[in-house]
Amino acid sequence: MMKQKLSHEIDLCLLKKKCKDCKRVLIKIPDGLRHLSQKIFDSLEKRGREVIISADTCYGACDFHGGMGGVDKVIYIGEAEMPYLKKLYHLPVEFIEVYAPYDVKEVVKKAIPLLEGKKIGITTITPYVPQIKKCVEILKREGFSVIIGKRGRRTAHDGQILGCDLTAGMCIADKVNSFFYIGDGFFHPLGLSLATGKEIIAANPSQGNVIKEEIEQMKNEILKKRYAIVAKAMDGKRVGILVGEKLGQQRLELARRMKKLAKEKGFDAYLFSADVISPEKIDYIDVDFFISTACPRIAIDDADLYKKPLLTPIEAEIVFGERGWKNYEFDQIL
Amino acid sequence: MMKQKLSHEIDLCLLKKKCKDCKRVLIKIPDGLRHLSQKIFDSLEKRGREVIISADTCYGACDFHGGMGGVDKVIYIGEAEMPYLKKLYHLPVEFIEVYAPYDVKEVVKKAIPLLEGKKIGITTITPYVPQIKKCVEILKREGFSVIIGKRGRRTAHDGQILGCDLTAGMCIADKVNSFFYIGDGFFHPLGLSLATGKEIIAANPSQGNVIKEEIEQMKNEILKKRYAIVAKAMDGKRVGILVGEKLGQQRLELARRMKKLAKEKGFDAYLFSADVISPEKIDYIDVDFFISTACPRIAIDDADLYKKPLLTPIEAEIVFGERGWKNYEFDQIL
Numbered sequence: 152m153m154k155q156k157l158s159h160e161i162d163l164c165l166l167k168k169k170c171k172d173c174k175r176v177l178i179k180i181p182d183g184l185r186h187l188s189q190k191i192f193d194s195l196e197k198r199g200r201e202v203i204i205s206a207d208t209c210y211g212a213c214d215f216h217g218g219m220g221g222v223d224k225v226i227y228i229g230e231a232e233m234p235y236l237k238k239l240y241h242l243p244v245e246f247i248e249v250y251a252p253y254d255v256k257e258v259v260k261k262a263i264p265l266l267e268g269k270k271i272g273i274t275t276i277t278p279y280v281p282q283i284k285k286c287v288e289i290l291k292r293e294g295f296s297v298i299i300g301k302r303g304r305r306t307a308h309d310g311q312i313l314g315c316d317l318t319a320g321m322c323i324a325d326k327v328n329s330f331f332y333i334g335d336g337f338f339h340p341l342g343l344s345l346a347t348g349k350e351i352i353a354a355n356p357s358q359g360n361v362i363k364e365e366i367e368q369m370k371n372e373i374l375k376k377r378y379a380i381v382a383k384a385m386d387g388k389r390v391g392i393l394v395g396e397k398l399g400q401q402r403l404e405l406a407r408r409m410k411k412l413a414k415e416k417g418f419d420a421y422l423f424s425a426d427v428i429s430p431e432k433i434d435y436i437d438v439d440f441f442i443s444t445a446c447p448r449i450a451i452d453d454a455d456l457y458k459k460p461l462l463t464p465i466e467a468e469i470v471f472g473e474r475g476w477k478n479y480e481f482d483q484i485l
Numbered sequence: 486m487m488k489q490k491l492s493h494e495i496d497l498c499l500l501k502k503k504c505k506d507c508k509r510v511l512i513k514i515p516d517g518l519r520h521l522s523q524k525i526f527d528s529l530e531k532r533g534r535e536v537i538i539s540a541d542t543c544y545g546a547c548d549f550h551g552g553m554g555g556v557d558k559v560i561y562i563g564e565a566e567m568p569y570l571k572k573l574y575h576l577p578v579e580f581i582e583v584y585a586p587y588d589v590k591e592v593v594k595k596a597i598p599l600l601e602g603k604k605i606g607i608t609t610i611t612p613y614v615p616q617i618k619k620c621v622e623i624l625k626r627e628g629f630s631v632i633i634g635k636r637g638r639r640t641a642h643d644g645q646i647l648g649c650d651l652t653a654g655m656c657i658a659d660k661v662n663s664f665f666y667i668g669d670g671f672f673h674p675l676g677l678s679l680a681t682g683k684e685i686i687a688a689n690p691s692q693g694n695v696i697k698e699e700i701e702q703m704k705n706e707i708l709k710k711r712y713a714i715v716a717k718a719m720d721g722k723r724v725g726i727l728v729g730e731k732l733g734q735q736r737l738e739l740a741r742r743m744k745k746l747a748k749e750k751g752f753d754a755y756l757f758s759a760d761v762i763s764p765e766k767i768d769y770i771d772v773d774f775f776i777s778t779a780c781p782r783i784a785i786d787d788a789d790l791y792k793k794p795l796l797t798p799i800e801a802e803i804v805f806g807e808r809g810w811k812n813y814e815f816d817q818i819l
Contacts, residue, residue, distance in 0.1 A: 217551010
């Protein structure tokens with residue numbers, strides 16, 4: 152059954168409170184929450200605040216660079232803060248999480264017959280963090296023992312995972328029989344499956360559906376595709392190593408390590424940086440393949456758009472003979 | 486006659502000197518000079534420097550944001566520095582100008598019969614700055630009196646103009662009969678023509694051609710197009726005002742003034758910021774037209790790509806009834 156269309160809402164009281172002492176605020180907001188823009192303008196400007204909404208695409212809580220001068224505060228709408236970034240912002244930054252309007256109850260019940268074993272690890276993403284408790288209660292009533300993993304360096308809540316930080320799942324993998332994931336998309340459950348080797352049962356409350364076998368199928372498809380890309384890179388001689396300029400994606404040390412490794416293995420290796428990596432920025436660069444140390448999703452999600460193989464650092468280790476294919480994982484920024 | 490294909494070269498000794506005390510440098514380089522990348526890598530890495538070349542599009546000497554941590558210096562290849570930005574960089578920044586390999590002599594001689602009057606103002610762009618002297622000598626030998634305008638806040642050299650800073654032309658407009666411009670493109674001579682009302686004779690040494698009437702024709706075409714865009718905006722009720730996040734494009738005060746003016750005239754007005762402004766970032770925004778206070782060229786060069794009218798602040802003044810069409814100018818950041 153398709154859920155009725157509900158809209159994510161923002162806590163305007165919290166927003167006003169966070170802007171209490173500000174004259175001018177810059178708002179960062181992901182594409183999926185842009186419909187909140189007018190409410191944000193209205194609510195704050197009525198109280199004499201000056202609001203600038205960033206029109207730049209916003210890829211997550213990692214997505215900061217130097218940006219605008221002349222504002223008192225940056226308010227990030229949507230995701231949970233990355234705790235370790237707190238010390239690195241150039242300006243005061245605050246986060247307002249936005250939660251999904253879909254009740255998890257129905258999908259949790261639907262998931263129960265699919266869960267494997269009695270010890271279940273629950274993972275989720277920010278929009279469903281407030282509903283973890285409800286989920287735990289339902290599962291406990293059904294006789295499951297439930298474990299929530301501790302948050303990592305990049306996550307704000309226990310049980311919360313990111314495409315680039317699966318800590319809350321990985322740290323309890325040896326204590327659970329299977330994982331129950333609440334959220335949308337394939338990327339998080341796929342990553343969790345690769346990182347833990349456990350069965351993942353994924354419930355999407357906005358669609359009202361639960362998947363399990365589909366994750367395995369999708370994983371096999373992606374692995375085949377990645378294998379082809381890695382194999383193609385193996386014929387290369389020159390490699391471009393990409394460093395992300397976004398505050399939470401800068402992995403210069405990893406990039407240097409990759410460069411050193413590439414040179415030791417007889418490749419020519421060059422460092423390139425970018426704020427947002429995209430095909431038109433790198434396709435023309437005179438190398439045979441790329442290693443991206445920026446957002447771990449770039450290489451996976453947009454693989455078909457790039458003319459040359461774009462590898463994760465883990466895939467590069469396979470090319471350089473430092474890792475076997477059977478130890479394949481998704482890249483994370485841990 | 487087409488010139489033979491010559492390549493812009495970089496002064497590698499200067500580059501090495503500028504990087505003498507650096508461990509790690511970030512290189513910013515415009516698309517047209519990307520062919521220099523390999524030389525830059527080779528020259529600096531041989532001496533133990535670590536080089537990262539920014540893959541981001543680089544739109545000019547204004548194009549800085551917070552960017553990368555962990556580097557000792559940013560080296561900008563190509564353009565001349567904007568003097569007033571010196572105090573605003575987050576990191577040490579140095580500029581290496583790159584000059585065109587085409588001798589101006591031939592086009593200067595070709596231009597002589599087209600020049601109007603005996604008092605000539607010379608303007609140019611960075612790649613031809615070193616050849617201004619030669620140009621002056623030729624014109625003086627032919628009996629012209631030559632005037633070079635002083636540099637502005639955003640230009641490093643007397644006689645140098647930018648798309649966004651025509652100071653070196655405007656400050657001598659009442660002392661000259663016509664302008665002689667050396668460089669490529671239509672944008673600079675068009676702007677100069679609009680800003681000064683003088684005849685412009687433009688020589689492009691890389692093509693070996695000189696134009697004069699074409700500038701008037703192009704100007705009329707652009708004005709017609711701009712008039713249509715301005716007229717369309719006049720039917721609007723809601724306006725989005727765009728602030729550029731690049732260090733040399735941030736005009737928040739101008740944006741605020743535009744917002745105030747719009748509101749006084751009965752429009753709803755909202756501020757948006759972006760690093761690079763592009764159609765996919767703003768087309769969907771729920772307003773009727775935009776005013777861009779970022780790079781003055783965005784509205785003009787890419788007009789056809791945007792779904793909604795994108796105006797310069799000067800055009801917005803026409804919409805708001807604060808300026809007559811006959812006082813139309815290109816936007817500048819002075």
